[in-house]
Amino acid sequence: MNKTFKGIAGPLLLVFLLVVARFVFPNKMTFIIELAIFSIYVMGNNILYGYLGMVSFGQPFYLGVGAYASAIYLAHIGTNPIIALGVALMMGVVIGLIFGPVFIRLRGDYFALINAALCAIGLFTVEKLLLPITRGDDGLWYRSRMAEIPFLDIRAPENFFYFAIFVLFIALVLYRFMDRSVMGVSFRAIKINERKMKFLGYNTFGIRWIGFILSCVLSSLAGSLYAINFGFVNPSLVEPGRAAEVLVATLIGGAGTVYGPFFGTLAFLGIKDLVSKFISRWELVVGILTLIVLFKFSKGIWGGLESWSENWTGGRRRKLSPALSTEKPSQANIK
Amino acid sequence: MTFDLLFSAVVFGFSVSGILFLVSIGISIGFGLMRIINMEQMVYYTFGAYVTYTIMSTTGSFALALVASILVAAGLGFLVETLLLRRVYGRELMFTMVVTFSVFLIGIGIIQYAWGLEPKPVSSPFHTLISIFGVKMPLYRILVIAIAIAVFIGIQLMLNKTIIGKAIRAGIDNPAQVQGLGINIYRIFTFTFVIASGLAGLGGALNAPLTMTGPYMGFDMLLFAFITVILGGLGSIKGTLVSALILGQVMSVGGTIWAPLSFVAPFVVMFCVILIKPNGLFGVEAKAFGFE
Numbered sequence: 102m103n104k105t106f107k108g109i110a111g112p113l114l115l116v117f118l119l120v121v122a123r124f125v126f127p128n129k130m131t132f133i134i135e136l137a138i139f140s141i142y143v144m145g146n147n148i149l150y151g152y153l154g155m156v157s158f159g160q161p162f163y164l165g166v167g168a169y170a171s172a173i174y175l176a177h178i179g180t181n182p183i184i185a186l187g188v189a190l191m192m193g194v195v196i197g198l199i200f201g202p203v204f205i206r207l208r209g210d211y212f213a214l215i216n217a218a219l220c221a222i223g224l225f226t227v228e229k230l231l232l233p234i235t236r237g238d239d240g241l242w243y244r245s246r247m248a249e250i251p252f253l254d255i256r257a258p259e260n261f262f263y264f265a266i267f268v269l270f271i272a273l274v275l276y277r278f279m280d281r282s283v284m285g286v287s288f289r290a291i292k293i294n295e296r297k298m299k300f301l302g303y304n305t306f307g308i309r310w311i312g313f314i315l316s317c318v319l320s321s322l323a324g325s326l327y328a329i330n331f332g333f334v335n336p337s338l339v340e341p342g343r344a345a346e347v348l349v350a351t352l353i354g355g356a357g358t359v360y361g362p363f364f365g366t367l368a369f370l371g372i373k374d375l376v377s378k379f380i381s382r383w384e385l386v387v388g389i390l391t392l393i394v395l396f397k398f399s400k401g402i403w404g405g406l407e408s409w410s411e412n413w414t415g416g417r418r419r420k421l422s423p424a425l426s427t428e429k430p431s432q433a434n435i436k
Numbered sequence: 437m438t439f440d441l442l443f444s445a446v447v448f449g450f451s452v453s454g455i456l457f458l459v460s461i462g463i464s465i466g467f468g469l470m471r472i473i474n475m476e477q478m479v480y481y482t483f484g485a486y487v488t489y490t491i492m493s494t495t496g497s498f499a500l501a502l503v504a505s506i507l508v509a510a511g512l513g514f515l516v517e518t519l520l521l522r523r524v525y526g527r528e529l530m531f532t533m534v535v536t537f538s539v540f541l542i543g544i545g546i547i548q549y550a551w552g553l554e555p556k557p558v559s560s561p562f563h564t565l566i567s568i569f570g571v572k573m574p575l576y577r578i579l580v581i582a583i584a585i586a587v588f589i590g591i592q593l594m595l596n597k598t599i600i601g602k603a604i605r606a607g608i609d610n611p612a613q614v615q616g617l618g619i620n621i622y623r624i625f626t627f628t629f630v631i632a633s634g635l636a637g638l639g640g641a642l643n644a645p646l647t648m649t650g651p652y653m654g655f656d657m658l659l660f661a662f663i664t665v666i667l668g669g670l671g672s673i674k675g676t677l678v679s680a681l682i683l684g685q686v687m688s689v690g691g692t693i694w695a696p697l698s699f700v701a702p703f704v705v706m707f708c709v710i711l712i713k714p715n716g717l718f719g720v721e722a723k724a725f726g727f728e
Contacts, residue, residue: 225699
């Protein structure tokens with residue numbers, strides 16, 4: 102079994118299970134599409150929270166950047182959804198390049214809140230400032246303008262399903278590659294002790310910046326997929342209050358793991374789906390769930406499974422040194 | 437813009453500043469003393485507003501409503517501090533932030549069960565208009581300003597004149613040292629927390645007639661309270677006061693010029709200040725916990 106195959110085996114299995122699930126439960130297809138898209142969004146937040154240890158209360162802004170970049174392209178300029186996706190990715194990189202150097206030099210709490218402020222400014226921009234372009238609260242509709250692309254007509258939901266799954270597969274393979282690379286290890290090392298990393302001669306600013314840009318790109322990819330899937334966007338996507346959803350999903354799944362975001366999203370959306378059948382609002386459940394996860398299962402679903410399987414197989418699996426694989430950073434990190 | 441309009445905008449701005457000061461003082465002291473970021477202060481704010489609604493609609497007495505909302509908020513603060521936050525002290529800031537945020541979500545859920553989803557209007561306790569420099573002003577706004585000033589003077593007196601206030605100030609400087617002197621720092625934490633949540637409840641009660649009382653009123657206020665605290669610098673009471681004064685004027689005068697500015701201008705101000713001074717106007721450096 103060669104190395105490349107090992108790299109894609111996990112994502113392939115996951116995607117295969119999703120396709121099976123789509124045919125076993127045909128009426129759950131929209132749920133699976135949302136699961137795939139939201140997983141990518143959570144993966145973006147996981148780079149910030151799980152790997153680098155930075156909490157952001159403004160992730161909806163980066164989602165909105167991707168969604169509105171695609172939407173504005175599709176509604177006013179072009180018709181090809183694939184190019185719209187490319188435009189959104191470009192915008193993600195640009196936003197990461199612009200805001201990165203300014204934001205990442207801030208201390209953790211200020212970073213979280215300046216993102217919230219950015220999110221509020223973003224909401225204001227799409228709601229009021231760019232009213233002629235984004236049509237404000239009415240939302241921007243462009244479904245009829247989307248053109249057919251070769252091979253797969255992604256305007257139809259059942260075809261879009263395969264497209265979303267394919268994007269998720271690519272994202273997971275690259276994500277796993279990042280996790281095992283030197284970069285992934287440096288991200289974790291920064292979370293545990295940035296001062297020591299600096300002392301060892303690493304450019305921690307640059308590493309953080311790369312992480313921030315990656316997170317922006319993943320979030321805008323998810324936003325763009327939302328925009329193409331729904332065929333319209335409205336400002337509710339950028340509401341600062343929705344920043345909690347992605348944080349909770351990251352925590353439940355297991356911060357700082359490859360498949361954690363996927364399982365976290367599955368649990369979060371599943372609970373949301375179930376709970377909303379019984380009570381109309383789910384804040385209470387989400388809050389209690391987060392507290393339980395934080396205090397009792399600090400590794401999340403995937404982290405818990407990983408350590409369980411390590412115990413079971415006697416630690417034969419490839420793992421990082423104990424200091425790197427623990428979730429809780431040491432006290433020395435707090436300056 | 438005429439003088440009348442500007443003058444009334446400035447007075448409105450001061451009343452907004454008063455409310456911002458009351459709700460954000462808890463976040464500021466909580467960071468300075470306990471080194472946690474307590475986002476759940478807004479639960480007490482929302483509860484204060486709802487208790488005011490209930491008492492105003494049953495008995496009609498505003499003074500009773502104020503007292504009741506302070507007591508309810510302080511009681512809730514006591515419960516949350518002793519049952520939950522005790523376990524959080526000494527953990528990293530991000531952890532405290534996510535824990536208190538989930539407490540905030542639970543609080544919103546409880547409010548939705550207790551009072552329902554639809555917003556409740558609270559009528560203003562007095563409709564009297566008084567005339568200052570020939571400009572008619574609602575007496576209620578003046579009352580809000582007066583209460584906020586009284587609270588600020590009270591806090592200053594407590595911190596500077598009483599022994600427990602001195603212990604709190606010493607704790608902001610160095611908690612380990614205070615504990616070394618034989619003062620039970622955890623009792624001081626509880627005391628401070630109860631006072632802070634009571635003040636947040638008072639802020640909610642005072643703001644209830646000025647806004648719509650709804651389950652999500654805490655979310656908007658959370659953002660504004662955090663802007664206040666961040667702009668002034670976490671942990672500084674003077675900074676909180678100064679930034680509350682600035683933001684109140686920015687929101688009120690800005691909103692008079694162009695209505696959407698009242699929402700977005702505070703964010704822009706904070707954004708610019710943080711880029712120039714990453715620690716806020718009067719920020720204190722977050723030091724190591726040194727205890728636990």
